[in-house]
Amino acid sequence: MPNALTRRGVVVLSAVCLACLMFGLEISSVPTILPTLEKVLHADFKQLQWVMNAYTLAVTTVLMAVGALADRYGRKRVFLISIAVFGIASLICGVAADVRTLIVARFLQGMSGGALLICQIAVLSHAFQQGRERAIAWGWWGVIFGIGLGFGPIIGGGIVAVSSWEWVFLIHVLLALIAFLLTLTGVDESKDPLAGRLDIAGILTLSTGVFCIAFYITQGPDLGFTGTTGLVILSVSVASLIAFVIVEKVSARPMFDFSVFGIRPFSGAIIGSAAMNISFWPFMIYLPIWMQAGLGYDSVTAGLALLAYTVPTLVMPPFAERLSLRYQPGLVIPAGLFTIGVGFFLMRFGIVSAHPNWLTMLPGCLAAGIGLGIANTPVTNTTTGSVSSDRAGMASGIDMSARMVSLAVNIAIMGFILASGVAAYLRRALPELDASQIRPLAERISGGDSASIPGLTDPIVHEALATGFGWVALYGGIGVWIMAALSFLTFDAGISRKPKASETGQSQ
Structure with missing residues (x-):
């Protein structure tokens, strides 16, 4: 030290x-x-x-x-x-x-x-x-x-x-x-x-809302998205989130002070925070499955291949800071998110190519990691720096909550899309299978389990996984581009100039 x-x-x-x-x-x-x-x-x-x-x-x-x-x-x-x-x-x-x-x-x-x-x-x-x-x-x-x-x-x-x-x-x-x-x-x-005292009502309503929506997405295929149980869980989630907003509005010491969302740089940065966690981070949960089950790598080789995805996030922040000083976070954050999207589309091309391997994945992994490295530090600095110092802790808490909530929800969404893509391929490749067999089989393949499934050839498993992961990469790319546009539009229109010191935390 x-x-x-x-x-x-x-x-x-x-x-x-x-x-x-x-x-x-x-x-x-x-x-x-x-x-x-x-x-x-x-x-x-x-x-x-x-x-x-x-x-x-x-x-x-x-x-x-x-x-x-x-x-x-x-x-x-x-x-x-x-x-x-x-x-x-x-x-x-x-x-x-x-x-x-x-x-x-x-x-x-x-x-x-x-x-x-x-x-x-x-x-x-x-x-x-x-x-x-x-x-x-x-x-x-x-x-x-x-x-x-x-x-x-x-x-x-x-x-x-x-x-x-x-x-x-x-x-x-x-x-x-x-x-x-x-x-x-x-x-x-x-x-x-x-x-102050603990905001128990806020904690309970937010936690219940997020848990129920993740449970609804994850268990929906079994419960039935439009079935009674599924709709009850969805209704509880919506009611809890509405209750959370009401509780925080009337609380004397709210866990979430919604007035800070009137500060445009803060809101633009929070959108960026959520965007990174609907794309880059949840996809890292599933990439090892593709590397091992889809490409046939062992755990060490898969880990080494994933360094192309993660190492750029460590080396880019100093460059991102210099970009922020020169061009403003309102440009740098959306640019970083856009680059993540480019990476996801490149990864999709690598996944669905004729002979996918770590080389076909490399350009997309590098681009996504570079984009995350560009956006991440400016997001954190902007969320805390755009509010007064006495609210910096609360702003940091909102930022981290936005990251974790969007990550939890999108782990569920990406898992659903992955299994749906695998199921779609199986329906085309194995028309003799009963419809009730498709989804359980797709979920087993999506989890990396194919060796114990009789009558399933390696080419079918590979193509099914490629289809599913291609869908997930497409979702991540489109999603982060939409969020990049929303972030850009939400930032103060005067992003081309440096704000005066007196304006920090005052832009509405």
Whole structure:
């Protein structure tokens, strides 16, 4: 660690960086083991989706609550509890004997992971308040967070190759123990004497609404989208989201202050935040399935191939910052989103080509990663920088919630589109199959399970997967382009000029 930090500062930063590494790895490393989980735990496609969605939905559930809890009861105390629960949940994940236990443990892991994310930001902000040491601390935090997200696929694949899938989770037990001891000995306690009470109604209504819509999309083919059960779940989701808006409007201390959406740069950036999570991040959940089941790669080779998708997100942010200073976020963010869309269309061409391999996927993966790297940092800086300093924490919470909600919903949507594309091909290729057999078969193929299906040839499986993934790439490309246009139109019309300092947080 740099000499500019004190010994205590190094301890605090080490604890925080371990926490952010654990949080990022549990998003990006788990997708590479989904095909393995399908085999060893006999998980079906919907269950594989819930292995990922349980984590992201749980993060969303606690995001806005933990900040208030930490401010009231102590940031160090809540941070320690979060680390301990994350370690225990990781242990349960690692010893899970069936996929249902794993999904429940992933939800617990996600709740503690969301708490880790909020607490580490609060601890870092309190511990490093001076200019140079603050810049060093946040710089290291960003690098480690990026490593967790960017190198997660190869780390997960490598762990499976040298050991077993369980250690993708069990390694966090050791990391959590180290982070706990560092926090216990090095972090000072801090509270906010003016902290308000918890917005329980807001938390419950938002969580219920998001969970029900994800459940409706994921389970819809079985429940019936227009059947009684499906429509009841959809109605509960809509009613909960409407109730959330009403609750936040009348609350004296709302979790979401909707007035900030009147600030055009803030709204444009939030659209960008959601756009990245209807395209780039949910697709990373499914890409390992294509690499392994579609292209025939092992987990390590798939992880290496995915580096083309993730590494550009780490190297592009400094360039994006320079672009933002010169051209304004209102141009840079939509341009980054547009580039993600280009990447998705290139990936679609690579997927449906005559002989797909990592080379046919490379241009699209690189373009999508470059686009994400261009848009991501300006989105974060704009959401917090376009509001007054006393609302920066709330703005950051809205940004992170937008990311997690859109990610959770689009994991479900992409899974539905993937299975639908596979089913469409099977109907054409195997007309003798009964209609009731098509969807279950499509979901098994979409989850990477084809070896145990009698009478199904490799060319049919490959073409079915190519059709499904082609549909998903098309959805991601069109979706992110639409969001790019909305973001561009939402930003202040004067994006070609730099705003005056007095205008920051005032543009309506």
